[in-house]
Amino acid sequence: MSTTRVYRDGALVDEDVPLAGLRERLAAEGTVAWVDIDHSDADHSDDAELMRAGAELGLHELALEDAAQRHQRPKVDLYRTHQFLAVYAVSMADDGTLTTAELSVFVTPKALVTVHDGFDMTPVARRCADSVLTGDRVGVLLHALLDFVVDGHLQAAATLDELIEDLEGVVFEDDPDVRRLQREAVRLRRSLSHLRRVVIPMRDIMTGLTRVPDLVDEELEPYFGDIRDHVAHATEWTESLRDHVTALRETQLTIQGNRLNLIMKKVTGWAAIIAVPTAITGFYGQNVPYPGTGETWGFWMSSGVMVVLGAALYLMFKRKDWL
Structure with missing residues (x-):
């Protein structure tokens, strides 16, 4: 020892x-x-x-x-x-x-x-x-x-x-x-x-x-x-x-915080884009007549408005690096 x-x-x-x-x-x-x-x-x-x-x-x-x-x-x-x-x-x-x-x-x-x-x-x-x-x-x-x-x-x-x-x-x-x-x-x-x-x-x-x-x-x-x-x-x-x-x-x-902020920014941007057609369809879902009610051109007009506004928001968010 x-x-x-x-x-x-x-x-x-x-x-x-x-x-x-x-x-x-x-x-x-x-x-x-x-x-x-x-x-x-x-x-x-x-x-x-x-x-x-x-x-x-x-x-x-x-x-x-x-x-x-x-x-x-x-x-x-x-x-x-x-x-x-x-x-x-x-x-x-x-x-x-x-x-x-x-x-x-x-x-x-x-x-x-x-x-x-x-x-x-x-x-x-x-x-x-x-x-x-x-x-x-x-x-x-x-x-x-x-x-x-x-x-x-x-x-x-x-x-x-x-x-x-x-x-x-x-x-x-x-x-x-x-x-x-x-x-x-x-x-x-x-x-x-x-x-x-x-x-x-x-x-x-x-x-x-x-x-x-x-x-x-x-x-x-x-x-x-x-x-x-x-x-x-x-x-x-x-x-x-x-x-x-x-x-x-x-x-x-x-x-980690920066990545989380980036993810939240992208999620918020897509939510804003989706909100536009949601608002249009929600508005036209009311029980009141709207332009083109019961007409084929009314459907295409509302669809076109949703596509154009969604595309415009996407381009704007992309330019601002929000997406």
């Missing part, structure tokens, strides 16, 4: 180390550790692992409670001996469905502790191994984790951007599938709302980490600055996408 990696001078020297005795191992100069706890076990044995890690590394009980309960808002809490972060990694399916994974992170001077619910940490470990950063600093491990998380935020925003652009093409089709359009618009708006809730707090998290002494030194500062830049980019991107989705919805409603 837990994986402990020990690094010395920036190189991985041991893996699957038991938590017992970890504090003594970290006393050696140039040694840091990464304790990764999978919180998905149904029998709660991972809670015991978390408590053992807390006792071994001196983690605050409130932070341990937050990590055990899960479903925290994205945040950074600064304690006297360590920091606690709650961040969310995201992944976006091809249909626009967003999946989030909560990561609880403890940052101590000599160890990084991550707690998650079935999240695959392999890419993060690979990024640590391939990192150009070296040294006996927990900040190197934290950089790899946050860099991976924020890159996922940017990728999700890029995917949403592409899906919204594809949806724009559907809006302007001559005969759009309205049900599909509404269904996809609602799904994208829901995914965007979830993405904004995990992306926007990252700016405060990165700002809070800059207040931690000895965590980000001069060598790490440009790399953490790059993450802050990506966070700002992701935040601005999600904000613009929200405006984009809102404008897309308003455009859809405007187009």
